Amino acid sequence: MSHSYDHAIGHNHETSELTDTELRVRALESILVEKGYVDPAALDELIETYETRVGPRNGAHVVAKAWSDEDFANWLFEDATAAISSLGYIGRQGEHMVALRNTPEKHNIVVCTLCSCYPWTVLGLPPVWYKSAPYRSKAVRDPRGVLHDFGVELPEETEICVWDSTAEVRYLVIPRRPEGTDGWSEEDLARLITRDSMIGTGLALSPGELQEVAE
Amino acid sequence: MNHADVDLSALPDIPVRDDSPVFREPWEARAFAMAVKLNEAGVFEWGEWVRTLGAEIRAAQANGDPDLGQTYYLHWLAALEKIVTDKQVTARERLLARKDAWDRAAKATPHGEPIELGRDGTPVAPA
Numbered sequence: 001m002s003h004s005y006d007h008a009i010g011h012n013h014e015t016s017e018l019t020d021t022e023l024r025v026r027a028l029e030s031i032l033v034e035k036g037y038v039d040p041a042a043l044d045e046l047i048e049t050y051e052t053r054v055g056p057r058n059g060a061h062v063v064a065k066a067w068s069d070e071d072f073a074n075w076l077f078e079d080a081t082a083a084i085s086s087l088g089y090i091g092r093q094g095e096h097m098v099a100l101r102n103t104p105e106k107h108n109i110v111v112c113t114l115c116s117c118y119p120w121t122v123l124g125l126p127p128v129w130y131k132s133a134p135y136r137s138k139a140v141r142d143p144r145g146v147l148h149d150f151g152v153e154l155p156e157e158t159e160i161c162v163w164d165s166t167a168e169v170r171y172l173v174i175p176r177r178p179e180g181t182d183g184w185s186e187e188d189l190a191r192l193i194t195r196d197s198m199i200g201t202g203l204a205l206s207p208g209e210l211q212e213v214a215e
Numbered sequence: 216m217n218h219a220d221v222d223l224s225a226l227p228d229i230p231v232r233d234d235s236p237v238f239r240e241p242w243e244a245r246a247f248a249m250a251v252k253l254n255e256a257g258v259f260e261w262g263e264w265v266r267t268l269g270a271e272i273r274a275a276q277a278n279g280d281p282d283l284g285q286t287y288y289l290h291w292l293a294a295l296e297k298i299v300t301d302k303q304v305t306a307r308e309r310l311l312a313r314k315d316a317w318d319r320a321a322k323a324t325p326h327g328e329p330i331e332l333g334r335d336g337t338p339v340a341p342a
Contacts, residue, residue: 016321016330023321024292025242027313030332031305032249034342037256043248051237051244092251093261114269116287125247128233128284133276135229135284149229167265201231 109200
């Protein structure tokens, strides 16, 4: 098995081979560059930004600040776009941000049924499951079932609200602050805030769970 | 929506454990970045992009793609090709001609060397 695999690769080593998809991407990029629509260096920079600098840590910063600073929290729930951009996280598509507050009575979940709109500036690019058809359809039809799939069980009396993102509006869930975190710094609080807790398919970690993750 | 009509057990599982990197292959990143830059350059509004991408995803599902998230950037690329031709940034024949040019160039390039258009010696049609 491994022998024939090596053999096949060996043959291809003589010249290069690009897949059909790679050829399509190169065709498009070379045309756009020649016509002056894109600059390859700017593409590299954008990619590096999304691979290394933009991610759920940005959102965790927003949530930790909201947990620690009541004025900021009020601003966030009134005008999330402005409050979030005050921390330096500015949307590329001019999208409007809305922060959704989780409470004991109400739990929020975000989905994009159309494609996969997602709050890039605060969460980075979406995980594979967010882009999958099963999530996109089940979140709307059976949100409690989705939570179960992610290992989250909420009391029957907690209402679950599902928010469908669009090109114009992106949502950030503000999870409930775990108990036993009084007096924690923003930096320490941020470590409790997972990506999934800001989509609504998870909860913020408890101090005990954080310790387990660290070990 | 009539919830009773929906057979949820018929849905494949949500791939909750699939924590692949943001881009699984370099081409996914290039396709992603091109769409963002074309939007910033004013070639299309983001709303138009979302509608085009949504339509590509529905078309792929109709053609049997289980759409579990792994093919997302293939839909993204198809939407990108559609929107640049709709906006007459280029034409489908030019994309195809350029694709063939890259294929010839790759096949004329010894493995490990950077692939450059025209490497095979045939002239490359303008963009």
